[in-house]
Amino acid sequence: xxxxxxxxxxxxxxxxxxxxxxxxxxxxxxxxxxxxxxxxxxxxxxxxxxxxxxxxxxxxxxxxxxxxxxxxxxxxxxxxxxxxxxxxxxxxxxxxxxxxxxxxxxxxxxxxxxxxxxxxxxxxxxxxxxxxxxxxxxxxxxxxxxxxxxxxxxxxxxxxxxxxxxxxxxxxxxxxxxxxxxxxxxxxxxxxxxxxxxxxxxxxxxxxxxxxxxxxxxxxxxxxxxxxxxxxxxxxxxxxxxxxxxxxxxxxxxxxxxxxxxxxxxxxxxxxxxxxxxxxxxxxxxxxxxxxxxxxxxxxxxxxxxxxxxxxxxxxxxxxxxxxxxxxxxxx
Amino acid sequence: xxxxxxxxxxxxxxxxxxxxxxxxxxxxxxxxxxxxxxxxxxxxxxxxxxxxxxxxxxxxxxxxxxxxxxxxxxxxxxxxxxxxxxxxxxxxxxxxxxxxxxxxxxxxxxxxxxxxxxxxxxxxxxxxxxxxxxxxxxxxxxxxxxxxxxxxxxxxxxxxxxxxxxxxxxxxxxxxxxxxxxxxxxxxxxxxxxxxxxxxxxxxxxxxxxxxxxxxxxxxxxxxxxxxxxxxxxxxxxxxxxxxxxxxxxxxxxxxxxxxxxxxxxxxxxxxxxxxxxxxxxxxxxxxxxxxxxxxxxxxxxxxxxxxxxxxxxxxxxxxxxxxxxxxxxxxxxxxxxxxxxxxxxxxxxxxxxxxxxxxxxxxxxxxxxxxxxxxxxxxxxxxx
Numbered sequence: 132x133x134x135x136x137x138x139x140x141x142x143x144x145x146x147x148x149x150x151x152x153x154x155x156x157x158x159x160x161x162x163x164x165x166x167x168x169x170x171x172x173x174x175x176x177x178x179x180x181x182x183x184x185x186x187x188x189x190x191x192x193x194x195x196x197x198x199x200x201x202x203x204x205x206x207x208x209x210x211x212x213x214x215x216x217x218x219x220x221x222x223x224x225x226x227x228x229x230x231x232x233x234x235x236x237x238x239x240x241x242x243x244x245x246x247x248x249x250x251x252x253x254x255x256x257x258x259x260x261x262x263x264x265x266x267x268x269x270x271x272x273x274x275x276x277x278x279x280x281x282x283x284x285x286x287x288x289x290x291x292x293x294x295x296x297x298x299x300x301x302x303x304x305x306x307x308x309x310x311x312x313x314x315x316x317x318x319x320x321x322x323x324x325x326x327x328x329x330x331x332x333x334x335x336x337x338x339x340x341x342x343x344x345x346x347x348x349x350x351x352x353x354x355x356x357x358x359x360x361x362x363x364x365x366x367x368x369x370x371x372x373x374x375x376x377x378x379x380x381x382x383x384x385x386x387x388x389x390x391x392x393x394x395x396x397x398x399x400x401x402x403x404x405x406x407x408x409x410x411x412x413x414x415x416x417x418x419x420x421x422x423x424x425x426x427x428x429x430x431x432x433x434x435x436x437x438x439x440x441x442x443x444x445x446x447x448x449x450x451x452x453x454x455x456x457x458x459x460x461x462x463x
Numbered sequence: 464x465x466x467x468x469x470x471x472x473x474x475x476x477x478x479x480x481x482x483x484x485x486x487x488x489x490x491x492x493x494x495x496x497x498x499x500x501x502x503x504x505x506x507x508x509x510x511x512x513x514x515x516x517x518x519x520x521x522x523x524x525x526x527x528x529x530x531x532x533x534x535x536x537x538x539x540x541x542x543x544x545x546x547x548x549x550x551x552x553x554x555x556x557x558x559x560x561x562x563x564x565x566x567x568x569x570x571x572x573x574x575x576x577x578x579x580x581x582x583x584x585x586x587x588x589x590x591x592x593x594x595x596x597x598x599x600x601x602x603x604x605x606x607x608x609x610x611x612x613x614x615x616x617x618x619x620x621x622x623x624x625x626x627x628x629x630x631x632x633x634x635x636x637x638x639x640x641x642x643x644x645x646x647x648x649x650x651x652x653x654x655x656x657x658x659x660x661x662x663x664x665x666x667x668x669x670x671x672x673x674x675x676x677x678x679x680x681x682x683x684x685x686x687x688x689x690x691x692x693x694x695x696x697x698x699x700x701x702x703x704x705x706x707x708x709x710x711x712x713x714x715x716x717x718x719x720x721x722x723x724x725x726x727x728x729x730x731x732x733x734x735x736x737x738x739x740x741x742x743x744x745x746x747x748x749x750x751x752x753x754x755x756x757x758x759x760x761x762x763x764x765x766x767x768x769x770x771x772x773x774x775x776x777x778x779x780x781x782x783x784x785x786x787x788x789x790x791x792x793x794x795x796x797x798x799x800x801x802x803x804x805x806x807x808x809x810x811x812x813x814x815x816x817x818x819x820x821x822x823x824x825x826x827x828x829x830x831x832x833x834x835x836x837x838x839x840x841x842x843x844x845x846x847x848x
Contacts, residue, residue: 149683160699279834280827281781283788287804287823291813300810397688401785405808415691416789419698427695434688442686 132450139446143439150435151209155202158216158428215432216425220418225429228414233433235304236399236410243330243395244388247337252384255345256377259353270342277339282398286332286405301328302407329406333398337391344387345380352376382453388445393438400434499766502843509839512832519829523641527599530635531613531621534798536597538618538630541567543816544580546625553587563589567620577815588614590621625818627806636798637822643799644780645829647714651779652772654718659725660768666726667733668756674730681723689720693782696720697791706797713792717779728771732764766844774837777830784826800826 170185196204208214215225258267293301304322352358353376361371403412411430418426493501503509522529538544549562565582572579594613600606614621624633666677696716700709736742736759745755786792787801788808795802803822807813813820 145679146683146686150687153687157695157699160696275834276831279777279831281785281830283785284823284827287807287813288820290810291817291820294810294814295817302810393686393688397690400688400690400694401789404789415694416791419694419791422698427698431688431691431695434691435686438686438688 135450136447139443143443146439147436150439151206151432152202154428154432154435155205157431158205158424159198161422161424215429218418218423218426220421220423220426225426228426229411229429229433232409232411232414235408236396236403236412236434237437239326239329239333239403239408239410240392240395240399242326243334243337243399244392246330247334247341247391247395248384250334251338251341252345252381255342255380256349256372258342258346259349259380260372262350274339274342277335278343280335282332282335282402283405285335286329286402289328289332290406301325302405304329304408304410329399329402329408332406333395333402336398337395341384341387341391345384348380349376352379382449385445385449385452388441392441392445396434396438495762495766499843503839506839506842508835509842512835512839515828515832516836519641519825519832520645522638523645526638526642527601528609529611530632530638531596531610531623532632532635533597533599534631534636534639535796536631536635538620538622538626538632540569540618540630541580541620541622541626542630543578543628544620544622544626544630545816546818547620547622548582549590549623550587554584556587559589561589561591563587564614564619564621588616588619588621591615624821625816627819628812628816633803633818633821636803637800637825640798640800640803640822641825643710643793643797644783644801644826647710647783647799648776648780648829648833651714651717651721651783652776654714655722655725655775655779656768656772658718658722660729662722663726663729664733667730667737677726677730681726684720684723687720689782690785692720693717693786694789694791697786706793709793710797713783713786717782721775721778724775725768725771728767729764732767733760736760736763766840770837770841770844773833773840777833780826780833781830 205216208216213226215229217223218225218228221228254270258270261267290301293299304325305318306321355376358371358376361375362368366374399410400412400415402408403410404416407413411434415427415430418424418430532538544567547564547567549564551560551562552558553563564587565584566586566588567580568583570579570581571577590612591614592612593609594615595608596610596613598606598608622632622634624637626632627636662677666674693716697713700712704712742755742759745759750758783792783799784801784804787794787799788804790805793799793802795805800822803819804826807819807823
């Protein structure tokens with residue numbers, strides 16, 4: 132087990148390096164470096180920039196050195212000091228801007244993942260055991276829409292429908308009095324009735340996909356010989372279903388976290404813009420609009436790394452649940 | 464083929480048994496594509512999707528002729544006007560077969576400054592086919608001013624889906640936007656197909672180190688959250704690019720990120736087919752590598768490629784829509800469905816002018832139809848099952 136985990140963690144390293152190169156590339160994409168825009172910004176607002184300040188900033192981020200050295204300095208700052216660079220738009224270190232929003236994004240994403248499982252697996256099991264029933268058709272239809280229509284359109288339409296019918300704007304996560312308040316129990320309770328909407332909207336696509344997957348896998352399992360054998364031997368239907376085929380069908384569900392999670396995080400970015408949530412999405416958009424590239428790049432870096440870690444956890448979980456994969460799969 | 468069989472049966476008056484035999488013989492000699500078509504035809508939802516999509520693409524192709532106005536034409540007296548009602552019955556003149564509309568009168572609420580429009584039922588403005596309207600260049604080739612339908616009266620309201628805050632006809636803009644959005648889906652897939660086929664093909668055929676590198680690249684691209692990545696790359700497109708350049712730049716962005724699924728399918732199929740008996744037979748018969756690939760391998764998995772491609776098109780359309788909606792993609796004055804949806808971002812605006820959601824309806828229908836079509840194709844892709 133430890134071997135396996137170690138092996139998988141080692142595998143991550145080239146992946147993480149590749150991600151960091153892509154992100155660094157994105158940061159470098161817009162013409163001019165961030166310091167030039169930063170100084171421009173300061174001069175526009177009437178502040179005189181001392182030459183010494185420029186030089187010290189230049190040295191800190193290695194802007195006077197060739198590109199590959201800049202990359203290494205950038206990476207070193209992240210790994211050793213947790214310094215992601217500076218957001219000139221907020222005039223703060225990136226880590227301070229990101230902090231709480233990132234936590235909320237992760238909270239929403241993980242809740243969404245759990246929501247997807249809780250909803251999709253029972254429905255998938257029901258659909259497979261009651262194939263071609265009315266509810267099966269209904270779920271298939273809803274699933275189709277959930278899969279085809281992107282979250283931000285669903286969010287847009289939901290917000291409109293609720294606003295027209297009740298006059299309540301369901302955007303945001305908190306009511307105004309809690310928006311900039313520090314975290315407290317009241318603030319948390321204030322969030323609960325509002326957080327389900329983004330979770331449902333973001334989870335739509337994942338739920339739909341997972342229902343289809345569970346249904347298909349379980350249908351395949353149910354036709355297998357061992358099910359017939361068990362039934363012939365007189366095992367009760369409930370026990371028969373949950374003891375073997377369901378367990379078999381659930382396995383791939385965990386291994387698909389690898390693509391469910393990026394989908395959810397990706398969807399969260401755009402749904403949160405429509406719903407105006409205090410998460411990473413709106414800030415990322417703003418940062419991109421103003422070409423505040425350290426901020427934007429850091430978001431992408433962190434979101435990608437978190438996705439990769441999520442995938443790793445799902446792999447480990449899979450090995451714990453399915454002993455067949457334990458060691459054989461690694462060598463392949 | 465099947466038509467021929469049917470005709471022959473009709474003329475020769477064969478018995479039911481014979482007919483059945485004929486039919487089964489038809490199946491035996493039919494080509495793979497014919498079998499697929501027969502199977503696809505049975506999928507009613509997919510057939511419907513095919514017709515709806517054909518219709519939408521026709522709308523996009525002939526948008527200049529079909530739309531009653533021009534996309535940038537402003538009806539300054541009718542800003543944010545609701546959809547015009549089409550009437551057949553008038554109190555004075557009674558029922559008429561020719562549909563007509565009434566003019567609008569605008570009122571401004573002195574407290575809220577909201578504009579409301581009421582119909583002025585004094586004069587009818589009948590709708591005619593093939594009327595002369597504003598001039599346009601059809602496909603950029605020849606100038607004409609004939610529109611499929613419209614009013615003969617100048618500057619009177621015929622806004623079947625309302626107008627936006629500058630008084631531009633939304634239906635016209637949706638039709639023109641369809642041209643951009645729908646073509647984006649098709650062109651985007653051409654680049655993606657190109658990348659996916661080449662990289663997947665190389666990966667499957669060469670194997671070894673090349674295969675490993677390409678597979679790791681795919682793993683990397685799959686674990687990146689696509690929308691933030693799209694946003695970042697789209698935002699990095701130079702601001703001084705022309706709209707055509709941005710259009711192609713975005714196509715490239717989507718292809719560079721989106722080829723993985725296709726490459727996986729191609730590689731998987733090539734790996735599986737390489738070991739098949741018929742490949743071995745062809746090789747023993749002395750066929751060259753190129754001939755085996757082109758004559759035996761590609762036709763065997765072409766149907767799967769079509770399925771993946773069909774299911775990938777809506778993703779590209781949605782990507783363009785999402786980015787343009789956020790203001791990172793195509794910019795006005797270019798009209799695409801995403802650009803049109805920008806107007807619907809503000810909740811207040813939307814509540815008072817709900818017709819601004821019409822582009823969303825077009826997007827949803829298009830995407831759903833592509834999914835239905837892809838589903839039908841997937842069922843038909845393996846006709847021997």
